[in-house]
Amino acid sequence: MGLLERFENGDQVALARIISRVENRRTGYQDILARLYAHAGRAQRIGLTGPPGAGKSSLVFRLGELLSASGKKVGIIAVDPTSPFTGGALLGDRIRMQDLSLDPNIFIRSMATRGSTGGLAEATRDTTMVMDAFGFDLVLIETVGVGQVELDIARACDSVVVVFVPESGDAVQAMKAGLMEIADIYCLNKADRDGAERLVLELQSVLGLRQRTNNWEYPIIQTQAINNIGIDDLWQAIKNHREFCQSDTSPEDRQKERIANDLLTIVRGKVDRRLRSVLRDSETFEKVVADILAGSTNPYSAAERLVAELSTALTS
Amino acid sequence: MGLLERFENGDQVALARIISRVENRRTGYQDILARLYAHAGRAQRIGLTGPPGAGKSSLVFRLGELLSASGKKVGIIAVDPTSPFTGGALLGDRIRMQDLSLDPNIFIRSMATRGSTGGLAEATRDTTMVMDAFGFDLVLIETVGVGQVELDIARACDSVVVVFVPESGDAVQAMKAGLMEIADIYCLNKADRDGAERLVLELQSVLGLRQRTNNWEYPIIQTQAINNIGIDDLWQAIKNHREFCQSDTSPEDRQKERIANDLLTIVRGKVDRRLRSVLRDSETFEKVVADILAGSTNPYSAAERLVAELSTALTS
Numbered sequence: 001m002g003l004l005e006r007f008e009n010g011d012q013v014a015l016a017r018i019i020s021r022v023e024n025r026r027t028g029y030q031d032i033l034a035r036l037y038a039h040a041g042r043a044q045r046i047g048l049t050g051p052p053g054a055g056k057s058s059l060v061f062r063l064g065e066l067l068s069a070s071g072k073k074v075g076i077i078a079v080d081p082t083s084p085f086t087g088g089a090l091l092g093d094r095i096r097m098q099d100l101s102l103d104p105n106i107f108i109r110s111m112a113t114r115g116s117t118g119g120l121a122e123a124t125r126d127t128t129m130v131m132d133a134f135g136f137d138l139v140l141i142e143t144v145g146v147g148q149v150e151l152d153i154a155r156a157c158d159s160v161v162v163v164f165v166p167e168s169g170d171a172v173q174a175m176k177a178g179l180m181e182i183a184d185i186y187c188l189n190k191a192d193r194d195g196a197e198r199l200v201l202e203l204q205s206v207l208g209l210r211q212r213t214n215n216w217e218y219p220i221i222q223t224q225a226i227n228n229i230g231i232d233d234l235w236q237a238i239k240n241h242r243e244f245c246q247s248d249t250s251p252e253d254r255q256k257e258r259i260a261n262d263l264l265t266i267v268r269g270k271v272d273r274r275l276r277s278v279l280r281d282s283e284t285f286e287k288v289v290a291d292i293l294a295g296s297t298n299p300y301s302a303a304e305r306l307v308a309e310l311s312t313a314l315t316s
Numbered sequence: 317m318g319l320l321e322r323f324e325n326g327d328q329v330a331l332a333r334i335i336s337r338v339e340n341r342r343t344g345y346q347d348i349l350a351r352l353y354a355h356a357g358r359a360q361r362i363g364l365t366g367p368p369g370a371g372k373s374s375l376v377f378r379l380g381e382l383l384s385a386s387g388k389k390v391g392i393i394a395v396d397p398t399s400p401f402t403g404g405a406l407l408g409d410r411i412r413m414q415d416l417s418l419d420p421n422i423f424i425r426s427m428a429t430r431g432s433t434g435g436l437a438e439a440t441r442d443t444t445m446v447m448d449a450f451g452f453d454l455v456l457i458e459t460v461g462v463g464q465v466e467l468d469i470a471r472a473c474d475s476v477v478v479v480f481v482p483e484s485g486d487a488v489q490a491m492k493a494g495l496m497e498i499a500d501i502y503c504l505n506k507a508d509r510d511g512a513e514r515l516v517l518e519l520q521s522v523l524g525l526r527q528r529t530n531n532w533e534y535p536i537i538q539t540q541a542i543n544n545i546g547i548d549d550l551w552q553a554i555k556n557h558r559e560f561c562q563s564d565t566s567p568e569d570r571q572k573e574r575i576a577n578d579l580l581t582i583v584r585g586k587v588d589r590r591l592r593s594v595l596r597d598s599e600t601f602e603k604v605v606a607d608i609l610a611g612s613t614n615p616y617s618a619a620e621r622l623v624a625e626l627s628t629a630l631t632s
Contacts, residue, residue, distance in 0.1 A: 030616050037614035252609070259608045259615065264595055266619040268588075271626065275587060279580055292575045293568070298353035299575065300346050303582040310587065311627040 004035065007134065012107055015134050019109055022130060023123045033126060037262075039133035041255060043075070046238060047154045049143045049182075050163030055189040056142050058225035059163060059234070061100055063140060066231050068105040075131035075139040076100075076108045079124055079153065107131065121152035122269060128156065129262075154182045156261075159241045161185045161234070164203070166195035183218065185237045191222035191230065216244055275310055284309045320351065323450065328423055331450050335425055338446060339439045349442060353578075355449035357571060359391070362554060363470045365459045365498075366479030371505040372458050374541035375479060375550070377416055379456060382547050384421040391447035391455040392416075392424045395440055395469065423447065437468035438585060444472065445578075470498045472577075475557045477501045477550070480519070482511035499534065501553045507538035507546065532560055591626055600625045 006014035018036075022029045048056050060076055067074050101108045109131075111124055124141065131139045143153050154160045162183035167190075186203055188196060200220055207218050219237045223230030246254065279285050288302045322330035334352075338345045364372050376392055383390050417424045425447075427440055440457065447455050457473060459466045470476045478499035483506075502519055504512060516536055523534050535553045539546030562570065595601050604618045 034614045034616040037608075037616065038611050255609055256605055259605050260601075263601070263604065263608070263615045263619065263622065266615050267595060267622045267626070268591060270619055270623055271587065271591060272584075275584060279583060285576075285579070288579065289572055289575050292353075292579070293571055295354050298350045299579045299582050300350040300353065303579065303586055306579065306583045307586055310583070 004032070007036075008039075010135065015107065015130070016109075019127050019130055022126045023111065033129065036130055036133035039135075040129045041132065041258060043128075043132035043136050044138045044159070044238075044242060045128055045132075045141065045157045046138060047141045047143065047157035047160040048163060048187075049154060049160065050187075051144075051165075054163040054165045055225045056144070056163050059161075059187065059189060059223065059231075060140050060142050062225050062228055062231045063235060064100050064103070064106050066235060067138060068103050071105070072137040073105050073135060074107075075128075075134070075136040076106065077124060077127055077131070077139065077141045078108070078110045079120065079141065079143045107134075107136070121156075124153050125156050125265070151182060156265075158245065159184045159238050161187050161238070163187045163189050164199065165190045166193040166199050184216070184241050185234070186218060186220045187234055188220060188222045189225055192224050192227075196222065216241070278310050279306060282306075282309055320348070323352075324355075326451065331423065331446070332425075335443050335446055338442045339427065349445065352446055352449035355451075356445045357448065357574060359444075359448035359452050360454045360475070360554075360558060361444055361448075361457065361473045362454060363457045363459065363473035363476040364479060364503075365466055365470060365476065366503075367460075367481075370479040370481045371541045372460070372479050375477075375503065375505060375539065375547075376456050376458050378541050378544055378547045379551065380416050380419070380422050382551060383454060384419050387421070388453040389421050389451060390423075391444075391450070391452040392422065393440060393443055393447070393455065393457045394424070394426045395436065395457065395459045395466075423450075423452070437472075440469050441472050441581070467498060472581075474561065475500045475554050477503050477554070479503045479505050480515065481506045482509040482515050500532070500557050501550070502534060502536045503550055504536060504538045505541055508540050508543075512538065532557070594626050595622060598622075598625055 001009075003014050003017060007018055018032060020026075022032060048060060050056055057078070060078075064074050064076060100106050109127060111120065111127065128139050128141065141153060141157060160182050162185070164186065166188070186207075188200060188203070190196075200222070203220050207220075219240070221230060221234045221237050223234055225231070249257070284306060288297070288305060291297045292299060292302060317325075319330050319333060323334055334348060336342075338348060364376060366372055373394070376394075380390050380392060416422050425443060427436065427443065444455050444457065457469060459469050476498050478501070480502065482504070502523075504516060504519070506512075516538070519536050523536075535556070537546060537550045537553050539550055541547070565573070600622060604613070604621060607613045608615060608618060
């Protein structure tokens, strides 16, 4: 039996192999994506992000347990940070995650760090689609931090949970500019620790300032992942957010929106790759730089020439 | 006398008007940029970034005083955060900044927040270029936080100073994934406060892990901006970084590199704007989405059709 056939029969080994092919851009990966796309579009995609040490892995673990117990099939993607700084999850977390992976309703995948940040977001999106096509009800995507990759990944999710801990009072300040804005749901983990109440108040005051572009009331859920407390509430908030998002659009419109977004992302990726190669390799580029250096033109006027060059490359 | 002539004669009122035109993309702004570009390329561009409350404005203020006293002309750009959350600098800071603006060697500009984040980074880059062309020796750019705008702005700088305070032990954790990587120089401000020593040690251990792609030794400078302590050291570190960067390339190669980067950024911006309008408005796009919805094609195969459509739009 072929790999795709085994995949379609629900074989998790085939799923793992296909993800590896897609992740490593091995020959034929695009044909695989093209074939699987028709099966995708049903899974709920949930991003969990926040600073290192906030307990995201533990929350994912608890959510996985809860969902599996109620018969849901759950794919989990742990995106390693691209930063060489971050040490990743504690060993204990990893071990518990591995226990979870023995559950037949659960499939866990860790995305390899790669130099090209654009590549990581793209590979994560493709892996999510493959898991979706495989038939998971939910895909949970755990990312660390506040880089562009995390924002790109979060944008491709249906709901984004930003995880805090009481100790991150200052982190809230630091993250105001970036991470807070992508949250649909705020989760205060380790809520039994000192400072939890103060941080909830701080968050509430910040949320009061958040411009409401819609009528969604941003919930702040308090959890203690390690003691398995508050996980129901978190799951309820995620369900509420899904219902909220579905309340004013038809299923067909949502499908169209998803397709349009996928299409835009894929086209943009293609154009950007060609742009880089055309610009960096072209004689025109070299010549234009020399002309600007000589003072006979400037980048603003010369850009048009290069856009024309790119368009030739796109048609060829 | 025309606006550009007055600009070229060193009239700061003309400079302010030209920046407004460029920032607001008023008719003719591209001609202005095209004309001024030939005069740019001499200013040293220094980015200062870090969490709100770290004292970046105070540091910029002290650096401005120091540099002006030694006869340097300094342009300062304060980039307001795009986030509706962040309140910006304290009133006291703003007042002191305004005092500084009476110094004839100093020109201060605050960039307006705008919805489109791409727009803010672009406008900041253009404003930097205009200040450079005006004849400033240095342009100091103050940004808040860790969003994509800040990263884009930082990338366009010659040296990036990331500012911390002793209280931001957790923030260091939170920012590992993003902000730390863009730093050329680490500045621990409010270094007289409790926890300074611990944070320096923490930073040093993190820096030990930082992959050295070059031989630059990342300095950690301790300052107390409010007491005017350590500003000399910070300036010395910035000068060292400039010398380090210039040590292995010729001035012509550096010019070429700068031109190539400017050109790439401008072309990419142009292509991306057309991509959005072509894709979103085109009948082909609508049709392709409908075809994918009907299952007769998929985004991976259909993307090529849209790339062809884009190329037609680029040539027209």
